[in-house]
Amino acid sequence: MKRLLITLAAGVPLVAASLPAGASASTGSIAAASGCSSISVRPPAGTAVESVTAVGQAAGTAHVPAVPPLPAVDVPGVPAYCDVTVTLTHPGAGDHAKVKVWLPQTGWNGRFQALGGSAYAAGDYGAGLADAVKSGYAAATTDAGVGAYIDTGWALTDTGTVNTALLENFADRSQHEMAVVGKQVVDEVYGKPASYSYWNGCSTGGRQGYMEAQRHPDDFDGILAGAPAVNWDEFEVATLWPQVVMNEEHTFPSQCEFNAFNKAAVQACDGLDGATDGLIGDPAKCDYDPRRLIGTTVECDGERVTITAADAAVVRKIWDGPRTSSGERLWYGVPVGAGFDLAGTEAKPDGTRRGVPFIVPALWVSTFLKRQPAFDVSTITYAQFTRVFRQSQVEYDRIIGTDDPDLSAFRKSGGKLLSWHGQADQLIPTQGTVDYRERVERDMGGAHRVDGFYRLFLAPGVAHCAGDTSTGPKPTDPLGALTAWVEQGNAPRTLSASIKDSAGQTVTRDLCLYPAVSRYIGHGDKRAAGSYRCVAPRN
Numbered sequence: 001m002k003r004l005l006i007t008l009a010a011g012v013p014l015v016a017a018s019l020p021a022g023a024s025a026s027t028g029s030i031a032a033a034s035g036c037s038s039i040s041v042r043p044p045a046g047t048a049v050e051s052v053t054a055v056g057q058a059a060g061t062a063h064v065p066a067v068p069p070l071p072a073v074d075v076p077g078v079p080a081y082c083d084v085t086v087t088l089t090h091p092g093a094g095d096h097a098k099v100k101v102w103l104p105q106t107g108w109n110g111r112f113q114a115l116g117g118s119a120y121a122a123g124d125y126g127a128g129l130a131d132a133v134k135s136g137y138a139a140a141t142t143d144a145g146v147g148a149y150i151d152t153g154w155a156l157t158d159t160g161t162v163n164t165a166l167l168e169n170f171a172d173r174s175q176h177e178m179a180v181v182g183k184q185v186v187d188e189v190y191g192k193p194a195s196y197s198y199w200n201g202c203s204t205g206g207r208q209g210y211m212e213a214q215r216h217p218d219d220f221d222g223i224l225a226g227a228p229a230v231n232w233d234e235f236e237v238a239t240l241w242p243q244v245v246m247n248e249e250h251t252f253p254s255q256c257e258f259n260a261f262n263k264a265a266v267q268a269c270d271g272l273d274g275a276t277d278g279l280i281g282d283p284a285k286c287d288y289d290p291r292r293l294i295g296t297t298v299e300c301d302g303e304r305v306t307i308t309a310a311d312a313a314v315v316r317k318i319w320d321g322p323r324t325s326s327g328e329r330l331w332y333g334v335p336v337g338a339g340f341d342l343a344g345t346e347a348k349p350d351g352t353r354r355g356v357p358f359i360v361p362a363l364w365v366s367t368f369l370k371r372q373p374a375f376d377v378s379t380i381t382y383a384q385f386t387r388v389f390r391q392s393q394v395e396y397d398r399i400i401g402t403d404d405p406d407l408s409a410f411r412k413s414g415g416k417l418l419s420w421h422g423q424a425d426q427l428i429p430t431q432g433t434v435d436y437r438e439r440v441e442r443d444m445g446g447a448h449r450v451d452g453f454y455r456l457f458l459a460p461g462v463a464h465c466a467g468d469t470s471t472g473p474k475p476t477d478p479l480g481a482l483t484a485w486v487e488q489g490n491a492p493r494t495l496s497a498s499i500k501d502s503a504g505q506t507v508t509r510d511l512c513l514y515p516a517v518s519r520y521i522g523h524g525d526k527r528a529a530g531s532y533r534c535v536a537p538r539n
Contacts, residue, residue: 028190029106036082036105039188043088044180050087050096056105057083064126067148075130080105082189086181090173093165097145099178101138101185102129109136111483112186112194114179114220116141116205118465119149119360122170123178128200138194140182144174150359152367160371164399167368171400172215175208179219196486200479202226202465203428206419210436211402213417213454217410222486224479225419227465231331231403231432233396236364237389238331239427240377241322242343243355244385247378249317251310252353256300258340260307261290261315265336268292274520275532277507279461279472280337282517282537283423284431288336290315318343321429324386331389332431337461339426339469354378358427368396405439407454417454418482420475420495420511422462430458437514447515456514457495473497473509494534501527510534 030036036056043049059080066072084101100123113132115124122144132139146154146166154166179197187193199209199220206228212219229235246252265288266280273281280286290312297306318340321333334342344356357377366375369391380388397403410417421433437456441447461472476496484490494510501507507527512518512534524531 028108028110028192030082030103030108030189036084036103036189039084039185041086041181041184044177046090047088047177048091050089052084052086054082054084057081062126062130064130067121067125069149070125073127075127075134078130078134079107081133084185084189086185088174088177088181090165090169095145095165095169097142097169097174097177099140099142099181100124100129101140101182102133103138103186103189104133104136107136108138108190110195111137112183112197113137113139114141114175114182114197114199115139116175116199116201116208117144118203118205120147120152120170120363121149121204122146122174122208132200137198138182138186138190140178140185142174142178144169146170150363152363152373155367156371156373162368162371167399171402172208172211175212176216176219179212179216196221196483198479198482198486199223199225204229206230207232207402209417210419213407213410213415214402214404217407217413217415221415222482223415223417224482225417226475226478227421227425227428228419228433228436229402229428230436232400233392234331234389234401234403235428235432236361237369237385237392238322238429239342239361240357240365240380241331241385242318242334242340243357243378244322244380244382245314245317246343246345246355247380248382249310249314251308251314252345252355253311253314253343254300254305254345254353255340257298257305257307257311258315258343260296260298261293261312262337262340264288264293264296265290269336273460273518273532274522275526277526280423281460281519283335283337283460284434285538286336290319314343322385322389325382330386332429332435335423335425335430338424339463341426360427364392368392403436403439405436405443407440407444411444411453415453416482416485418457418478418485418492419455420457420459420478422459422464422466422470422472422474424461424470424472425464426469427464434458434514451491451513455492457492457511458514458517459497459511460509460518462497470499473499473507473511475511496529 036054039054062075062078064073082103086099088097115128117123123141129139157163197220201209206225209223209225210228210230268288269280269286270276293307319333322330342358345353346356362377421430441450463469466474481492497511498508508529510529516534517537518532519535
């Protein structure tokens with residue numbers, strides 16, 4: 001569980017190492033007239049400014065304090081920068097939302113970059129800001145006045161009702177206000193506005209990027225959104241489904257047993273893309289039946305374990321995804337080939353096993369739906385699950401669903417949305433992102449028109465936010481691809497990706513523009529991107 005929480009919380013944005021060739025962003029230094037002091041901020045509409053502080057930070061190593069579950073981290077090589085903190089409140093709401101803006105003292109590349117959050121954290125705690133400043137960006141983030149990654153202590157009022165003001169901050173409001181304040185600070189400190197503004201986030205940060213495109217289309221020229229947590233009101237409940245299945249079926253396989261099913265599925269579907277390379281190129285087309293593994297013996301922690309029909313039934317339901325008692329699909333399941341982290345189990349003292357729900361969806365259900373932080377989610381039955389799922393849709397889609405397919409205002413503004421999602425994402429079902437993209441196409445005139453401003457890339461074998469359990473090539477510089485698209489008009493048809501394999505060899509691949517998939521050309525090094533081409537998916 002701790003490793004998984006760190007993977008989730010570490011879904012930090014990917015930062016471009018340098019300006020792309022031919023970039024037109026202007027460079028600059030902090031204006032002598034303003035320096036790093038006496039900064040005034042006009043409050044965004046509906047807010048009041050409680051305080052503004054500005055501190056000059058010397059070049060060197062930036063220390064980022066521990067924020068559970070993440071340990072402290074030191075980021076070396078950070079140039080001198082101005083650290084500005086603006087605290088906003090919405091009169092009558094009793095909130096205190098901090099906006100952090102870091103501005104390099106010299107070598108500013110003329111760009112503004114806003115950084116998103118992860119899980120229940122609305123923003124970055126310093127590592128992403130430091131990396132952005134190292135790359136020449138003026139960078140900003142916000143805490144939205146809420147808690148850290150797995151802290152929902154803010155969610156309920158003293159009377160036990162949901163704190164709608166803070167939820168609105170987390171869902172949408174504070175990100176927009178951070179964009180307004182951040183760009184204002186950049187203008188005052190440098191004496192000129194940013195040439196281009198970008199959003200950069202993964203997971204919750206990816207959802208925030210989509211929300212910006214949907215509700216605040218003029219905030220950013222370009223939005224980079226990885227593994228976006230869109231359809232929040234649906235997928236957060238849906239990711240409790242593996243636990244409900246195990247509880248209802250009274251079967252709790254170990255991770256070793258789950259891994260056996262994944263290994264078998266990869267072996268069965270590996271060659272569908274023409275190359276046997278340990279990856280499922282298109283998990284949605286993998287029809288491996290877990291019942292084929294019944295009776296197989298696997299070694300787990302030194303013991304021989306035989307896969308049972310009950311084990312296979314659990315895996316089938318988890319891969320299939322949540323359904324009502326009548327068989328109606330509610331949402332998508334864990335992708336075939338992804339880790340079974342949502343189906344966590346542990347041994348009890350008597351030798352039997354029990355489920356260990358992943359904390360993010362567990363907190364959503366217990367706190368925001370049941371309004372009982374101590375509620376035991378293991379008591380949820382199939383029938384109750386459907387009711388909880390519907391409740392979440394009714395109560396929260398408008399606030400945090402982030403699934404409005406009408407991006408016409410964003411298109412009209414000239415904005416570009418570049419999104420990617422790992423096809424082995426163990427926390428956010430990839431098909432939810434695909435579903436959103438297809439709804440945008442239906443709403444806005446088809447794939448060709450949508451590709452002009454919104455492009456999606458799927459990454460085979462890549463885990464949540466390119467985490468360390470990934471087996472497939474991860475995007476290497478999506479922010480660079482986005483800046484080239486925004487500033488030079490070079491719309492990406494592929495995204496470069498790479499990973500080190502178990503032998504330490506570099507494996508490269510070009511991720512294909514959705515809906516195309518990568519296919520081996522039949523000859524050449526299977527570890528090299530040049531041995532593959534993007535083709536239309538097979539039906």
